Amino acid sequence: xxxxxxxxxxxxxxxxxxxxxxxxxxxxxxxxxxxxxxxxxxxxxxxxxxxxxxxxxxxxxxxxxxxxxxxxxxxxxxxxxxxxxxxxxxxxxxxxxxxxxxxxxxxxxxxxxxxxxxxxxxxxxxxxxxxxxxxxxxxxxxxxxxxxxxxxxxxxxxxxxxxxxxxxxxxxxxxxxxxxxxxxxxxxxxxxxxxxxxxxxxxxxxxxxxxxxxxxxxxxxxxxxxxxxxxxxxxxxxxxxxxxxxxxxxxxxxxxxxxxxxxxxxxxxxxxxxxxxxxxxxxxxxxxxxxxxxxxxxxxxxxxxxxxxxxxxxxxxxxxxxxxxxxxxxxxxxxxxxxxxxxxxxxxxxxxxxxxxxxxxxxxxxxxxxxxxxxxxxxxxxxxxxxxxxxxxxxxxxxxxxxxxxxxxxxxxxxxxxxxxxxxxxxxxxxxxxxxxxxxxxxxxxxxxxxxxxxxxxxxxxxxxxxxxxxxxxxxxxxxxxxxxxxxxxxxxxxxxxxxxxxxxx
Numbered sequence: 001x002x003x004x005x006x007x008x009x010x011x012x013x014x015x016x017x018x019x020x021x022x023x024x025x026x027x028x029x030x031x032x033x034x035x036x037x038x039x040x041x042x043x044x045x046x047x048x049x050x051x052x053x054x055x056x057x058x059x060x061x062x063x064x065x066x067x068x069x070x071x072x073x074x075x076x077x078x079x080x081x082x083x084x085x086x087x088x089x090x091x092x093x094x095x096x097x098x099x100x101x102x103x104x105x106x107x108x109x110x111x112x113x114x115x116x117x118x119x120x121x122x123x124x125x126x127x128x129x130x131x132x133x134x135x136x137x138x139x140x141x142x143x144x145x146x147x148x149x150x151x152x153x154x155x156x157x158x159x160x161x162x163x164x165x166x167x168x169x170x171x172x173x174x175x176x177x178x179x180x181x182x183x184x185x186x187x188x189x190x191x192x193x194x195x196x197x198x199x200x201x202x203x204x205x206x207x208x209x210x211x212x213x214x215x216x217x218x219x220x221x222x223x224x225x226x227x228x229x230x231x232x233x234x235x236x237x238x239x240x241x242x243x244x245x246x247x248x249x250x251x252x253x254x255x256x257x258x259x260x261x262x263x264x265x266x267x268x269x270x271x272x273x274x275x276x277x278x279x280x281x282x283x284x285x286x287x288x289x290x291x292x293x294x295x296x297x298x299x300x301x302x303x304x305x306x307x308x309x310x311x312x313x314x315x316x317x318x319x320x321x322x323x324x325x326x327x328x329x330x331x332x333x334x335x336x337x338x339x340x341x342x343x344x345x346x347x348x349x350x351x352x353x354x355x356x357x358x359x360x361x362x363x364x365x366x367x368x369x370x371x372x373x374x375x376x377x378x379x380x381x382x383x384x385x386x387x388x389x390x391x392x393x394x395x396x397x398x399x400x401x402x403x404x405x406x407x408x409x410x411x412x413x414x415x416x417x418x419x420x421x422x423x424x425x426x427x428x429x430x431x432x433x434x435x436x437x438x439x440x441x442x443x444x445x446x447x448x449x450x451x452x453x454x455x456x457x458x459x460x461x462x463x464x465x466x467x468x469x470x471x472x473x474x475x476x477x478x479x480x481x482x483x484x485x486x487x488x489x490x491x492x493x494x495x496x497x498x499x500x501x502x503x504x505x506x
Contacts, residue, residue: 033322035343049297057364067424068356080384080400094161102146105399109148122262162224181227195219234271265292323349352425352461376417401504426460437492
């Protein structure tokens with residue numbers, strides 16, 4: 001009887017625990033711009049699932065990724081620390097070591113301690129293994145598991161970088177040991193065809209760089225050999241990742257769970273499934289926006305089917321702003337036809353303008369978050385402190401040095417978000433309220449080069465010196481007020497200097 005009573009008490013405790021701690025799902029797109037969805041003004045694409053979230057949740061108009069490129073954005077989201085503080089957190093090659101130190105407090109490790117089952121599914125791009133010790137044919141660690149994820153099914157880096165394989169719980173999925181993988185980013189290995197040497201084999205041609213090993217008719221950044229059975233199918237990737245996310249939710253529906261679902265879309269190479277190919281007038285880039293919406297819809301449908309919708313906080317956002325030509329000839333530029341990926345904002349991926357970090361951002365929690373629109377200034381770097389507050393976790397003094405508790409803003413209980421934000425694009429930019437200062441050297445705009453020397457020049461903000469904008473009446477950042485407002489310019493410069501010197505802002 002005592003044992004039965006204990007089990008009953010334990011069961012009631014678990015039910016109370018689950019009710020007290022909602023599930024958390026982050027739907028994280030890649031390169032999705034502020035103006036790329038219907039609820040933010042787009043008309044040439046179809047985003048019914050994202051638009052549904054907007055109707056049922058709180059849509060933010062001044063919400064940001066911490067950086068205008070993928071690796072630093074994801075680093076900041078996971079750690080609550082600005083990536084510009086840590087050398088080596090720029091856009092990583094596909095064979096980079098893990099850049100988050102195992103043992104430090106992260107968003108998943110904090111939620112893990114709170115009793116959540118945690119999963120990372122989709123694009124990773126935070127490095128794997130130790131420097132010089134990464135073996136694709138054995139156990140790959142440290143990785144997601146060592147920073148707080150119970151389960152992971154990931155792309156090691158990006159879709160345009162080798163190795164083009166999935167890694168599940170620290171091992172390459174479907175790897176044939178008789179066909180070992182080798183990866184190199186310094187020089188060609190093996191005898192597999194490359195885009196540079198065998199362009200006749202390509203189904204999609206590069207516009208700059210991206211001319212190394214060919215996988216599925218697409219040449220990538222970097223060289224690889226082996227792993228034929230493990231290589232992904234680009235057209236099926238969106239469905240593969242969505243099914244993994246749904247399966248994890250199904251398996252953990254009876255306990256609190258955290259799912260970080262980071263899609264590959266709308267990153268290059270843009271290779272939509274046949275059911276989406278040609279569905280928009282924008283070419284493959286528009287088609288994969290439809291596809292990412294469908295991926296998110298599969299997760300939302302699973303929550304509905306399992307009656308978990310009311311018990312789940314869903315946050316939708318993107319890792320950085322939009323980019324049109326990012327290395328492949330996919331007609332993205334030619335077929336824009338009036339579509340504005342960044343909406344009314346200037347710039348996009350790689351830049352210090354608002355289009356680089358200001359993202360689509362929606363929070364839905366039925367019964368808890370009142371639907372509407374918020375102009376509160378919030379950032380993905382604040383997830384750590386905010387969800388710690390939600391789950392009643394106390395952060396150590398050295399954890400999340402730049403993460404603030406903006407939970408009242410995320411839940412729509414406050415119209416005031418964070419007071420200040422440092423945006424990482426080309427140069428750094430400082431936001432205080434609706435004032436913004438881009439802190440750059442007075443020099444010609446520099447060329448952005450990823451792994452090649454042929455990428456086109458971009459308006460990153462890097463060449464204009466100090467540039468001050470009042471976003472209240474100049475959202476497009478066209479009027480530099482630095483000379484007219486020297487006191488405000490100096491004050492914002494001082495904020496950045498103090499943030500650097502202190503090593504933290506929280």
